[in-house]
Amino acid sequence: MQQQPRRQQQPLSPSSLLLRRGGGPGSSFPSSSSSPPTTWALADFDVGRPLGKGKFGSVYLARERQSGYVVALKVLFKGQLRSAKVEHQLRREVEIQSHLRHRNVLRLFGYFHDAERVYLILEYAAGGELYRELQRRVAQRQQQQASGGASGAGGGGLGEARAGSCVGQLAEALRHCHSKHVIHRDIKPENLLVGRDGALKIADFGWSVHSRAGADDAAGGGDASDGDASASLHSTSSASSSRRKTLCGTLDYLPPEMVAGEAHDRGVDVWSLGVLAFELLYGAPPFEAQGHSETYRRILKVDLRFPDDELDASSSSSGSNKVSAEAKDLIRRLLARDPAARLPLESVLRHPWILRNDSSRNGQQRR
Numbered sequence: 001m002q003q004q005p006r007r008q009q010q011p012l013s014p015s016s017l018l019l020r021r022g023g024g025p026g027s028s029f030p031s032s033s034s035s036p037p038t039t040w041a042l043a044d045f046d047v048g049r050p051l052g053k054g055k056f057g058s059v060y061l062a063r064e065r066q067s068g069y070v071v072a073l074k075v076l077f078k079g080q081l082r083s084a085k086v087e088h089q090l091r092r093e094v095e096i097q098s099h100l101r102h103r104n105v106l107r108l109f110g111y112f113h114d115a116e117r118v119y120l121i122l123e124y125a126a127g128g129e130l131y132r133e134l135q136r137r138v139a140q141r142q143q144q145q146a147s148g149g150a151s152g153a154g155g156g157g158l159g160e161a162r163a164g165s166c167v168g169q170l171a172e173a174l175r176h177c178h179s180k181h182v183i184h185r186d187i188k189p190e191n192l193l194v195g196r197d198g199a200l201k202i203a204d205f206g207w208s209v210h211s212r213a214g215a216d217d218a219a220g221g222g223d224a225s226d227g228d229a230s231a232s233l234h235s236t237s238s239a240s241s242s243r244r245k246t247l248c249g250t251l252d253y254l255p256p257e258m259v260a261g262e263a264h265d266r267g268v269d270v271w272s273l274g275v276l277a278f279e280l281l282y283g284a285p286p287f288e289a290q291g292h293s294e295t296y297r298r299i300l301k302v303d304l305r306f307p308d309d310e311l312d313a314s315s316s317s318s319g320s321n322k323v324s325a326e327a328k329d330l331i332r333r334l335l336a337r338d339p340a341a342r343l344p345l346e347s348v349l350r351h352p353w354i355l356r357n358d359s360s361r362n363g364q365q366r367r
């Protein structure tokens with residue numbers, strides 16, 4: 001990344017990606033103004049409190065001065081990006097994310113840079129990380145159980161209504177990504193943010209790839225290497241102590257074809273949707289194990305066990321804490337070893353569990 005003076009068009013990606021005043025349909029940001037197109041600079045923003053910390057910098061709440069529009073400003077240090085050799089990854093992420101327009105995909109409005117930093121202008125997600133929402137809910141349920149109270153239907157996680165709504169919204173977002181030939185490849189609660197109205201937002205495209213159009217989105221097995229999880233741009237946050245404790249992020253969402261080093265396609269996102277559904281319902285991912293090799297083994301075998309079924313078998317199930325048969329049916333259909341056998345996203349959106357729980361599916365307002 002070259003050092004460039006402020007306001008000069010910078011070489012991260014094509015100039016069409018640069019945010020200019022007067023653009024942006026359907027949003028008050030960028031503001032519709034008759035002023036000539038210009039790129040952004042730090043002086044255009046009032047920067048407020050930190051929202052979180054990433055591996056290469058921090059994210060701040062900010063307000064664009066002219067329009068008053070509130071955004072999240074992600075500040076990345078060029079030196080750190082260079083040392084970690086992730087400039088290409090950032091370029092790809094910016095290019096992909098700025099072209100996606102969907103209610104459930106975090107908008108990247110634009111970017112600029114100065115001598116030392118790159119700034120990403122992002123949609124502000126007031127609800128924070130889905131991972132934290134899940135952790136809070138898991139802790140609450142554990143407390144309720146410890147004090148002998150009923151923990152409510154739907155496993156030890158977010159509950160059926162919220163989990164179903166999240167899975168439905170994510171299926172919508174992934175369908176949009178796939179229609180643009182983008183495979184996300186890193187769906188997990190840490191990479192999902194929540195908007196003010198509870199809407200889910202895919203927020204991290206650091207591992208995503210733009211697959212070749214017309215090739216049915218096939219990405220070779222070797223393709224995964226250009227997005228090494230250990231070089232993730234988003235690995236830690238202010239909540240780092242509550243992060244998963246694996247060396248290079250979680251392995252729990254890896255699909256069998258990636259574990260086996262086989263070629264992969266958009267089916268990887270469908271698999272991770274199944275893992276997410278399980279984790280949101282039960283509070284832990286389905287193939288969790290003591291060590292990496294045991295996790296790998298369970299993934300390769302698709303060793304899928306529902307904790308409440310096992311409790312049933314040992315006859316001590318309370319009944320109030322059970323996940324519905326419909327939810328389990330969807331999870332089984334998503335977690336198929338053969339990527340081609342996984343339920344297509346269109347069918348996910350018509351699945352009875354989604355229709356029952358994702359209120360957007362039946363025209364009501366989401367939570």
Ligand code: AMP
Nearest residue numbers: 051052053054059072123124125234237
């Ligand atoms: P990242 O570097 O993308 O992992 O971001 C670090 C942390 O900042 C995240 O874990 C979130 O807690 C917070 N954060 C990042 N982007 C946003 C956003 N657009 N809106 C609100 N919070 C954010």
